[in-house]
Amino acid sequence: MNEKKEVGEKALDYIKDGMVVGLGTGTTVFYTLTKLGELVRNGLSIKGIPTSKQTEKLAKEFGIPLISFSEVKQIDVAIDGADEVDPELNLIKGGGGALLREKIIAHAAKTFIVVADPDKNVAKLGSFPLPVEVLPFGFELTKKKIQELGLIPHLRQVQGGPFRTDNGHYILDCRIPDKPNHKELERELNLIPGVMENGLFLGMTDKYITLDRNKDNSIVVRHR
Numbered sequence: 001m002n003e004k005k006e007v008g009e010k011a012l013d014y015i016k017d018g019m020v021v022g023l024g025t026g027t028t029v030f031y032t033l034t035k036l037g038e039l040v041r042n043g044l045s046i047k048g049i050p051t052s053k054q055t056e057k058l059a060k061e062f063g064i065p066l067i068s069f070s071e072v073k074q075i076d077v078a079i080d081g082a083d084e085v086d087p088e089l090n091l092i093k094g095g096g097g098a099l100l101r102e103k104i105i106a107h108a109a110k111t112f113i114v115v116a117d118p119d120k121n122v123a124k125l126g127s128f129p130l131p132v133e134v135l136p137f138g139f140e141l142t143k144k145k146i147q148e149l150g151l152i153p154h155l156r157q158v159q160g161g162p163f164r165t166d167n168g169h170y171i172l173d174c175r176i177p178d179k180p181n182h183k184e185l186e187r188e189l190n191l192i193p194g195v196m197e198n199g200l201f202l203g204m205t206d207k208y209i210t211l212d213r214n215k216d217n218s219i220v221v222r223h224r
């Protein structure tokens, strides 16, 4: 069984004709996009708004019509993956580096649906390093300020150089303290000049689609 495919496709139960759909990023949403393309070819009329260049490219390949922010009146549903999901459906996101656009779109959506295999479920957030997107200008100072909050940041690297987001920014992957107040941490991080956004998605998830390991891996949809 392909767990990512199962949960990724299930999200399409919530997509109806005429909707504007926020299209997330990652290997789970890949299956959402593949199936959505199929539904569009069979007559479903929706418009998508992608959270990354990678997703934009896939959506075009799969024949999903896209819409730009200037034309959007509202985003009905956004579907996205996660790197960690806690029992209150708070998330860490940004493993794929798309957290800023993902947060803009999730925040704007009337319904935010998260799809993830059960390996992403955690009792508390923080085993996965928290991605923080920062401006390259003066990032060394930004990094110091983040350290002063008790985090341990590492500049994300790719092929021997800093990873760049679709927005041209860097990512600092941060080990976070054992028992932080996540709400406070999110606020403090975003108050640092040079921090563009962080990967904590707190109180944003409306529906969470995963599998229940205790019930033969059957699909479970949890609601906030």
Ligand code: 5RP
Pocket (backbone or CB within 6 Å): 024, 025, 026, 027, 028, 029, 080, 081, 082, 083, 092, 093, 094, 095, 096, 097, 098, 099, 102
């Ligand atoms: C990208 C993300 C992804 O949603 C997250 O990394 C999960 O990805 P995957 O479905 O590949 O495990 O936040 O920035």
